[in-house]
Amino acid sequence: MTVTLEFLARELDAELHGPADAEVSGLGTIGAAGPQQLTFLANSRYRAFLENTSAGAVLLSAEQREHCPVPALVVKDPYLAFAKASHFFDTAPPVSAGIHPSAVVDPSATVPESVSLGPNVVIDAGVELGEGTVVMANSVIGAGTRIGGQGRIWPNVTIYHGVTIGPRTTIHSHAVIGADGFGFAFNGAGWTKVAQVGGVRIGADVEIGAGTTIDRGAIEDTVIGNGVILDNQIQVAHNVVIGDHSALAGKVGIAGSSRIGSYCMIGGAVGISGHLEICDQVQILGMSLVSRSITEPGTYGSALPVDKQDRYRRNVARFRHLDELSRRVRRLEKARGGSSED
Amino acid sequence: MTVTLEFLARELDAELHGPADAEVSGLGTIGAAGPQQLTFLANSRYRAFLENTSAGAVLLSAEQREHCPVPALVVKDPYLAFAKASHFFDTAPPVSAGIHPSAVVDPSATVPESVSLGPNVVIDAGVELGEGTVVMANSVIGAGTRIGGQGRIWPNVTIYHGVTIGPRTTIHSHAVIGADGFGFAFNGAGWTKVAQVGGVRIGADVEIGAGTTIDRGAIEDTVIGNGVILDNQIQVAHNVVIGDHSALAGKVGIAGSSRIGSYCMIGGAVGISGHLEICDQVQILGMSLVSRSITEPGTYGSALPVDKQDRYRRNVARFRHLDELSRRVRRLEKARGGSSED
Amino acid sequence: MTVTLEFLARELDAELHGPADAEVSGLGTIGAAGPQQLTFLANSRYRAFLENTSAGAVLLSAEQREHCPVPALVVKDPYLAFAKASHFFDTAPPVSAGIHPSAVVDPSATVPESVSLGPNVVIDAGVELGEGTVVMANSVIGAGTRIGGQGRIWPNVTIYHGVTIGPRTTIHSHAVIGADGFGFAFNGAGWTKVAQVGGVRIGADVEIGAGTTIDRGAIEDTVIGNGVILDNQIQVAHNVVIGDHSALAGKVGIAGSSRIGSYCMIGGAVGISGHLEICDQVQILGMSLVSRSITEPGTYGSALPVDKQDRYRRNVARFRHLDELSRRVRRLEKARGGSSED
Incomplete structure (x- = not known):
């Protein structure tokens, strides 16, 4: 997609210093962007790159403008503006509504015409899909699961029965939502399984990374709040609750029934034991072990570095x-x- | 499903204190169960909830009965009784025998009429499925693999060739059984792969969690004993042996050729180095590193908390x-x- | 497959001590190999097994020959010779060229006749597959992705759009290549996603383990060099670069934009923070945290053992x-x- 700088200034609420009709057609890094590319400067450490850039335009803050040799779009938060701009140049292939002939859709499912179902998608009994939902190739949606509108489910995702997902939620490949929680009672000789009769409730505007697993609840539901962002290969055990807008990096593991607050940031591969409470606005550094509840906002760590x-x-x-x-x-x-x- | 308390008392070998013909139709927690729900008290810390419960019935031990304001089912081990009872109220959709028309079944495979194969299931040459096996949508079973009866394979599972699985084993979505072990010889300039010609042998009554990977052996088989329970996202490398009834929590990783005893309990995200032996009845606390063999039963740990x-x-x-x-x-x-x- | 010792001696450049026309038809360990099996001795600690072996033949170094009671194949590096020999006895089922009728192939894709596409494979618009590529059941290849010849993609793999993969590369089940990197800007109330417009470039002769995820770049590409070997359940974040011939064990996690050198060996479950540089020929012991750049070759560790x-x-x-x-x-x-x- 090609856009003018005037268009970008308007969309991003930016002050344009440069020709309104100049155009960019893609994104570049501050060190490598060419004349057809938009870039940004969010960290003043990279100012030397700015001074030498040949980008088509740069998103930057007011104090950096004097160092910019090319058209500038002045904004308060350059990285946030870049995030918004990036979607004009997305490379993900467009998706069109319709049901691929190889998809297997139970007649009791609700599938609006605006929905896109890819090849070999399986939609089980009683599933309800919201307007504009995209379910890509080889994904499977279990019985009675409800998915809000305008979300996207990438290929090879598995969602079990009885899961509820809010609108505008993205789920990447090989995520598994609603598999059985790990509940067993020792019977003296071995393990007796506890049927996991709870479900999973996922909010609106959630992103779930590739290979992440979110187990169904034992009795009540496992709950993921609105605007939560989960990276790849995260494990969320049964009856965990994650508060709105928390961000979890790759490979985090959360044991059963723990509750994470809102606006938390959990670093990569952090482990959180079961039955804990972590209050709002807690940051945990990567690879830490949280084995007690945390009642005070702030930053915590435990891993030894090499x-x-x-x-x-x-x-x-x-x-x-x-x-x-x-x-x-x-x-x-x-x-x-x-x-x-x- | 709705059952009478009399039915539950008989099935669970419980002493009923309450009306035999009262009914429950679901499960609830001790803090939230309503009059249609069965609950349990396994931990005396929650006795205040018991005293205020409006549950339809409570599974509890004899010493708690006097605190119970509603019908009580007295048992020796309330959590174990609850585990057994939970299956009467399972929410997993029923499965019926038969082969979905979109399934691709090699003519040389053995598929009894009692088997259920979901949409897009692929059954390769020489596969043998036991009576009542359920293979759900989009799962793939490789050539020559044999699966004992009455097991369930959830959607999007991949089982490679030459794997043997005992009866009544459950495998959750996105588990991978029998991929190549990580065997390579350095050739001076790079890595020469060692063909992994062993298989995987999995016992009876095993549970394998979502996203768990169990590699095939290099020469001999990788072995998972009877009654082993594996949570999500566990990595079992080639030629590992796990003894009967051991329980491994999510994200455990076991490097090649290590042997875990029977009745071990391995906490979440524990790492076990290669070529070790861990004796029976060892407990490892979450996120620990086991880098030497353990020859004495007991509990071990190493991770620092935040x-x-x-x-x-x-x-x-x-x-x-x-x-x-x-x-x-x-x-x-x-x-x-x-x-x-x- | 059955081969003569003469054949093995010639193929492995070995000195044969034993009858040229004796045959072996499989592989065994030094402790268990029988008369039909080839084995090897790479570690002198197992010499007692050698002295008692009844193997059909043993790959060993010159100094061990005198202890060998059966036919010997003397080589400089017995394990490397065994690696080469192992492929004669591979148990993986053969694959024949052709497109399964249930595969869904976009008419704009390039699929040579030598390619094998299994059941339910989905090949999106503009995909280019090299000669002899094998894509097994239920795998999905996104739009515009190019895959060099003679590689193998096992079942249930997902490759997103805009990925480039070199020849002779193997990808195991449930790997995900090219999902969105974890890029979000905080907007004061929640997270604004950054469209991930970069791709993934993977070299030649790479092996990617089951469940491993390699995210697409934010702006530029994520890069995996030639001859890199990745075990299972590894997480490679956006814009990571891994140098040629590095070997990463299971469950390693690498955060965004970090660069790993060539010929590195990263132990199981190691975590590497973002924006670091690790020079060539670095070994990291299992479960370590790398939170600073490493500029000197050598071995590093940090985890406490139990x-x-x-x-x-x-x-x-x-x-x-x-x-x-x-x-x-x-x-x-x-x-x-x-x-x-x-």
């Missing part, structure tokens, strides 16, 4: 005796007649 | 010098002419 | 106070008028 192998091994060996080391320090302090800390 | 960012960063910085710190303490002790610990 | 629960808990409690402990030691040193380390 060191060279020899030093790593020596320190790990000492860690095994950290309790003894603390006691030895205490003894030295006592011998000195010193402080009473311990 | 702290506030500033304290976390200070402690991590000190960890880098823990070996030096230990040496400094030793020097202080020597200077004092003290103990010989180090 | 300990018994009681000791683990005591040491963890002390870790929370490690900074204070260090200060206390410093005070003791000062009181002693000692060293100036801190």
Whole structure:
């Protein structure tokens, strides 16, 4: 798609410094964008790139304008403006409404004419799809599941029975929504499965990454709030609740019945134990373990970063005796007649 | 499904305190169950909920009966009884025998009439399915694989060639059984693949979670024992052996050729290095690293839990010098002419 | 397949000690191989097995030959020779060229006659498949994606639009190539998605494990070099670059825009933060966190290994106070008028 700078200025509420009828037809990074491309400067560390750019136009803040040798679109938040602009240049192929002849649609399902069902899609009994829903090739929607309008389900997604999904929600390939939670009772000799009779409720404007799994509830529902963004390969166990607008990076795992607040940001591969509460506006650094509830907003971490192998091994060996080391320090302090800390 | 309390008492071997012909038609939590719902009390911490419940009936132990204001079903193990009862109220849609016209079944496959094959299921040459096996939409079963009777394979599962699966085993969506193990030899310039000619043997009554991957063996088979329960997104590398009735939580990873005993419980996101042995009845706490064999039953852990960012960063910085710190303490002790610990 | 030892000696450039016309028809481990099986000895720790083997033939180094009671094939690198030999005995079912009638192929796609498309495969507009490409059941290839010749895509793989894959590349089931990167701008109330307009470029001779996800780039491409081997359930975020011949074990996660060098070996479940550079020939031990760039080849680690629960808990409690402990030691040193380390 080709757009004029005037169009962009209007759509992005930007102040244009440059020719209104100049055009751009794609996106580039600040270091590599050419004359046909729009770029942005969000971090002043990259100003040297700005000074040398040959981009068609740059989204930037007012204080950077003097350094810009090409047409500038001045905005308050350049990255947010870029996010909005990016959709004009999306490369995802367009989708047209209609049901591919190979799709298998149960006659009891509700499928408006504006819906697009790709090849081999399977829509089970009683499913309700909202206007404009896109379900791409080889995805399967289980009985009684309801999906709000204008969402997109990429290929090879599986949604089990009895799931509710709000409008404008995107689900990437190989996500699994509504598989059984991991509920078993020990019977003395082995494990007796607990039927997972709850469902999954997902809000509006949610994004679910590739390979992410969200289990159905044991009795009540597992709940994902509005505007939640989930990256790839996240595991959400039964009866977890995630508050509105929280963002979870790839490979996070949340054990059963834990509740995450709103506007939380959970780093990659963080593990959250079961039956915890994490309040609103908590940030967790990548690879941390959360094994207790968190009641205070702020940033938390626990993972040790890498060191060279020899030093790593020596320190790990000492860690095994950290309790003894603390006691030895205490003894030295006592011998000195010193402080009473311990 | 609606059942009488008399029916439940008989099926669960429970002592009924209440009207035999009262009915329940679903499940509820102890905090929220209504008059049509069965609930349970397994943890005395929730007794306040019991005292205020309006459930149709409660599964509980004898000592809690006096606190129960509604019909009670007294059992030895309320959670186990609830697990058994839950299946009367399962919400999973019923499946009927038969082969969907869109399924692609190789003529050399063995498919009894009691089997259910969903839309777009692919059954390759020489596959043998036991009586009553359910293979749901878009799942693929590779050549020569044998699956015991009465199991269920949810949609979009992939099972490669040469896999053997026992009866009554459940496999959730997007699990992959029998992909190549990660076997490569370095050839001086790059990696030469080792053909993975072993298979996978899975026992009876196994549950395999969504997105879990179990690789085929390099030469001999990868083996999952009877009654093993695997949660979502677990990675089982080639030639791993997991003993009967072990339970693995989500995101566990087990590297090649390690052997896990029976009745082990492995917490979420635990990593187990290759070529280890873990004896029976070992519990590993979530996010731990097991890098040596474990020869003694018991509970083991290693992950650090989160702290506030500033304290976390200070402690991590000190960890880098823990070996030096230990040496400094030793020097202080020597200077004092003290103990010989180090 | 049955082959003579003479054939193996010639193909593997081995020195045969034994009858040229003796035959083997499969592979076995050094501890279990029978008279019809080829085995190998790569690690002298297993020499006792060699001395008692009844294998049909053993691949081994010159110095082990005297201990071998059966026909020997002497080579410089027994494991590499075994890797090459293993392909003669591969158990993967053969694939024949042709398009299954249930496959859905867009008329604008390029599909040579040598290609094999399994049941329910979906090939979108403008896709180009090289000679001999195998796409197995229920896999989906998005619009405009190009795949070099002689590769194999196992069942239930999803490749999005605009992906480029080199020749001889293998992709295992449930891998997802080209899903959207996790790019969002905070808009004050929630998250505005950044359209991910970059693609994915994957080199030649790459192996991608089951369930691995490789996201498309935000603006420029995500890049996987030639000869890279990726195990199962790896997450590669947008704009990551992985250098030639690097090997990543299962469950590794790499955050956005990080660059991994060539000939690196990344252990299982390692996490790599975003925007880092890791130079060539770096080894990272399993479950480590890499949160800074690494500029020097070598081996690095960070994860603590398990300990018994009681000791683990005591040491963890002390870790929370490690900074204070260090200060206390410093005070003791000062009181002693000692060293100036801190």
